[in-house]
Amino acid sequence: MSGNELIANEESYGQLKISDDVIAIIAGLAAVEVNGVFSMSGGLTGDIAEVLGIRNLSKGIRVETKGDKVYINIYIIAEFGARIPEVAWNIQETVKKTVERMTGMKVAEANIHVQSVNIPRE
Amino acid sequence: MVKLRKVLIFISVLLAGLVSIAGVYSALDSDFLYNIGNSIRNAGLFSGVRLAVLLVSLAFLGMVISILFTFQKKDSTKPAIKISNAGGTVSISSQTLESLAKLVAKNADNVYDIRTIVIDTDSKPSIEVRVKVPPIVSIPAISASLQESIRSKIMETTGTDIENIRIVVDGIIEADRKQ
Structure with missing residues (x-):
């Protein structure tokens, strides 16, 4: 489990460590709530975990921290009919705000990868 | 198609586990694989042992197909x-x-x-x-x-x-x- 360390403030009694997994969960929960997102796309490992009944809240999220900056890659399946650039912008804004509010860290980039579009059944 | 893929992946994971266990067991007991071979040889045409071997073989086939699906999916998720x-x-x-x-x-x-x-x-x-x-x-x-x-x-x-x-x-x- 990789993580990032930052000192909260001079008056604090120690350091605060937030793992990448926690940031991924925060980002995942925020991203899935955005209109136009059908689901997160977790790849093979995500599919296996789902088949085995394991709920993965960070599915479709990859987090990288460099210093106090966070780089987030978000893999989604879009809803049919959604305007992807708008959806992507909304995800970026929502994820950035949520992660920054909850962790105090700066989100440098939130890159959206639209893996597929959900085709409604007839 | 997605559900089929998930079922195939599930079978693959299950099989990989079984094969690993069999591998470890055969390393500990040198007669393990020999006894299985003998059981198949002595079993009737429609016996349970042969049916089990057939099922395992089919599951292996499923594993190969699921791997092919995985590669296909990886390629199609390439950014355009x-x-x-x-x-x-x-x-x-x-x-x-x-x-x-x-x-x-x-x-x-x-x-x-x-x-x-x-x-x-x-x-x-x-x-x-x-x-x-x-x-x-x-x-x-x-x-x-x-x-x-x-x-x-x-x-x-x-x-x-x-x-x-x-x-x-x-x-x-x-x-x-x-x-």
Whole structure:
């Protein structure tokens, strides 16, 4: 489990460590709530975990921290009919705000990868 | 298709576990594999042992197919469109464009057996749509209409203009196959 360390403030009694997994969960929960997102796309490992009944809240999220900056890659399946650039912008804004509010860290980039579009059944 | 893939992956994981256990067990007990071989040799044609071997073999086949599906999926999730904005980048996969084009083509009249593929993803993406049409239709008219509909839908959804949409009519569908 990789993580990032930052000192909260001079008056604090120690350091605060937030793992990448926690940031991924925060980002995942925020991203899935955005209109136009059908689901997160977790790849093979995500599919296996789902088949085995394991709920993965960070599915479709990859987090990288460099210093106090966070780089987030978000893999989604879009809803049919959604305007992807708008959806992507909304995800970026929502994820950035949520992660920054909850962790105090700066989100440098939130890159959206639209893996597929959900085709409604007839 | 996604459910089938998940079932195949599940079988693969299960099998990998069983094979690993069998491997460890055979390392500990040198007669383990020999005894299994003997049991198969001595068993009747429709015996449980042979049926079990058959099932395991079929499951292995499923594992191979699921791996093939996985590779296919990886390739189709390759980004076809990349857009940069203030928040980062937005990548849209080939599969997304293919699904959109296919859905538009499905809703068009007189177009059947649709297959879509995104080509030339390194520079500008173009889409090839292979279809079959019924006899006594104007192929240029169907083609023009399809190109316009696909271009419009992709523009609306992704904000990107696909300049080259190639329609390939690769067959005439028989009258009794029409819906």
